[in-house]
Amino acid sequence: MDSVQYGSKTIDFKIKRAVRKTLAIEVHPDSSVQLIAPENSTVEELKNKVLHRGKWIVKQQAYFEAFLPTTPKREYVSGESHYYLGRRYMLKVKQGGDTSVKLKAGEIVVTLKPNEHEKVKEVLAAWYYTHAKRKFESVMALAVEKFSAEKIENQPIVIKRMNRRWGSCTPEGKIILNPELIKANAKCIEYVITHELCHLIIASHNKEFYKLLSEKMPDWENWKMKLEKLLS
Numbered sequence: 001m002d003s004v005q006y007g008s009k010t011i012d013f014k015i016k017r018a019v020r021k022t023l024a025i026e027v028h029p030d031s032s033v034q035l036i037a038p039e040n041s042t043v044e045e046l047k048n049k050v051l052h053r054g055k056w057i058v059k060q061q062a063y064f065e066a067f068l069p070t071t072p073k074r075e076y077v078s079g080e081s082h083y084y085l086g087r088r089y090m091l092k093v094k095q096g097g098d099t100s101v102k103l104k105a106g107e108i109v110v111t112l113k114p115n116e117h118e119k120v121k122e123v124l125a126a127w128y129y130t131h132a133k134r135k136f137e138s139v140m141a142l143a144v145e146k147f148s149a150e151k152i153e154n155q156p157i158v159i160k161r162m163n164r165r166w167g168s169c170t171p172e173g174k175i176i177l178n179p180e181l182i183k184a185n186a187k188c189i190e191y192v193i194t195h196e197l198c199h200l201i202i203a204s205h206n207k208e209f210y211k212l213l214s215e216k217m218p219d220w221e222n223w224k225m226k227l228e229k230l231l232s
């Protein structure tokens, strides 16, 4: 692996030699950069070429996925804002009564048994998870309808916390979604699911992929941008 420093970013890249006259630079969905270089080119020459294309490479890396923004730390105390389906709610923690979570007039009310205060985070996470599962499945059912020509049916959903991504999919067609996605509105959820369904047809983020995605969801860029601004 070689690398160059482009502004504040380090661009790592791998070199593959081939019988060809010109250099090709590929940016893969996992952000890795692959150079397919003429056999006689030197590493120094290649580094210069990468620097020259630096702006494009960084842009490609950023474009692939709507990444999870870093969420400010939550303390799970009354007065804090928490999101659900694109709306902001103010957290209200109540003691006494049976453990429950309820949405009420702009508030997300967590009721806990006495002396269970430290459980707010846990109770809330369980509530989010249950609603995420239900909502993701219903959005999936809607989204696959647009893929009837491709004969794609309801795909199994796995809910899994991921550090930087909202969604991904396995080669076997399992769609993995971040439970945090339930904090975004239904259209954003539909965007992530549609994106992953498109991957079942086209694995990489090439021109055909974006053409397909635009066919299935013409306004996807709006929702991707919304996602990038969420949670902050």
Ligand SMILES: [Zn+2]
Binding pocket: 029, 064, 065, 195, 199, 205
């Ligand atoms: Zn993707």
